[in-house]
Amino acid sequence: MPNDQPFHFHTERRLVELAGRQAANLQELRDLVAEVPGSSIFYHTHHLFLSHNLSRHVVYNQFAIWAHEAIQEPALSEKLAAIEIYAFTSIRQLREELLRVIDEHMSAPNFELRQAPRDNLFHFCQSKSFIFPTGVTAWTVPEFFEHLRHISRLSLYFHFLEARLRLERKTNDFSAWLEGRGETQLARAIDALDPYSMDLEGLKSKILALGAQHERPVA
């Protein structure tokens, strides 16, 4: 049902919190992936989006990176990196998929458990996030896209990635609001963007392009 609520842009600041648990081999990683809080699973599959934007070819999934660098499991690393995070709308599903991939790898007949070097254990972390209102509010769709142009990476990250998966709102905040405005087609087009296949700058450009296309539909 259409509503006339404005869109309030928020942003976040975060501290990294240590879970105090670490894995020295794949079995320990597997057991902890099954056990740690969901926010830790979210952290290790998303944190690198924010830590730097210097390389376009970075793997964001830290489980995949560790499998490659610490325990020399390149095939497992590729399989973990290939998990389509955007297919999931809950951490529970993502956790189950990580476990499925690890279990499948460990059940291979030639699998050998390798120890990570002492100084390259997998340390489980999570973030403590503080959500701040930016004071920027959009009352109309054109106003929304105008503000979107200027929002920070952290704001985009919060409304698109955290809202959808960490807060389990099922879709990103932009699509939810546009849907409420009756802009169903635009909302779905934005929802269909896979943020995990690009960086945050690329994501913003794509959303803005969809907004521009919507305002000036091709004849």
Added chain:
Amino acid sequence: MTVHLDNYREIAGAEVLDELHIVADRVRHLSLQNINSTPVGGGVAEILTRMIPLLKDLGINASWDVIKGDEAFFNVTKAFHNALHGAKETITDEMLDCFRENTEMNLRDMDLHGDVMFIHDPQPAGLIARRREIGKKWAWRCHIDVSTPDPRVWNFLRPMVEQYDASLFSMPDFAQRLPIPQFMVWPSIDPLADKNRELEPEFIRTVLEKYEIDPKRPLLTQISRFDRLKDPLGVIAAYRLAKKKHDCQLVIAGGGAPDDPEGAEVLREVHEAAEGDPDIKVLLLPPFSDLEINALVRGSTIVFQKSLKEGFGLTVSEALWKRKPVIGGAVGGIRVQVINGVTGFLVHSPEGAASRAAQILADPEFGRQMGENGHQHVKQNFLLTRHVKDYLLVMLALEHPGADIVDLV
């Protein structure tokens, strides 16, 4: 000279300062008292000296006090420090009593007035005994690696640490499993300190000439104490291999502590390994050589930090900030500062270091791009301004314990 927040506007970016104000707005009603064990010398004092004026500029009532102790106490805390790092130390009951007595004295004499207390490192950790009486928020900021401590010392400290509301560690690898929240706060470099600030090209040239370094030829550098764990001999081996492909010079520079017999031995080995090659300069720099170190790094083409074991290794950020690609050992905090192939290279052997150095020397534009990436990486993650922001967020976290998402509407 006191440096103010506005001095960082151009360097860190206006948006970073705006962000600090946004976070500070949420904790401005809280006073912050820092307590450590020394007013000068050492990284903690260095950071607090710089940080307190910035916090004040943000409207935070921030203060810094130092505990008192007799000579015996500081001998004990030095032994504690070594034992927490995993070194073999004999810790006697008398030493524990000495720690307790000095803690009692400080508990009696100190004015603990902050709404939020940041207690730095083990020496003042016992001040937590007054927590119940004065009811503040307490955080223990541990700057050292306590991951493999001597159990006797850790068992002595642990009951104190567990009474805090939170602890802060520089790296997950340095932490212990504790029943209180543990936050990770990376250390930082101060871009305005003598060690890091911009220098006139003329000054850089003068320093290079003073040490008979040719400013026209590529220069590889490692700045580190003379310690086997910094692998200076591996650096010389890497340089020799790289030199077979590209002309270059090498500087190995570091300070020396007069009471460090191992350092003197390593220095002798380094001199021996460098003998006969006029392109290798081994420099034992006196204390307060920050400007010269800055100039040597700025005059370099590539900086090595080829450690075999490392704490955080902020010398890496110091070099990256000066837009130098860094070839570092894949250990400790070097791994978060050197993004392999982006801000430099992580290596595991002199051969690896040599081939990466040769690769950069063969393609100066590639090296320049890596240096630029390194500068941006440090700007985003390892400057003092980020450190200030994290401390403000810890204050906020202490106000909002529990939830992993805090909505500040």
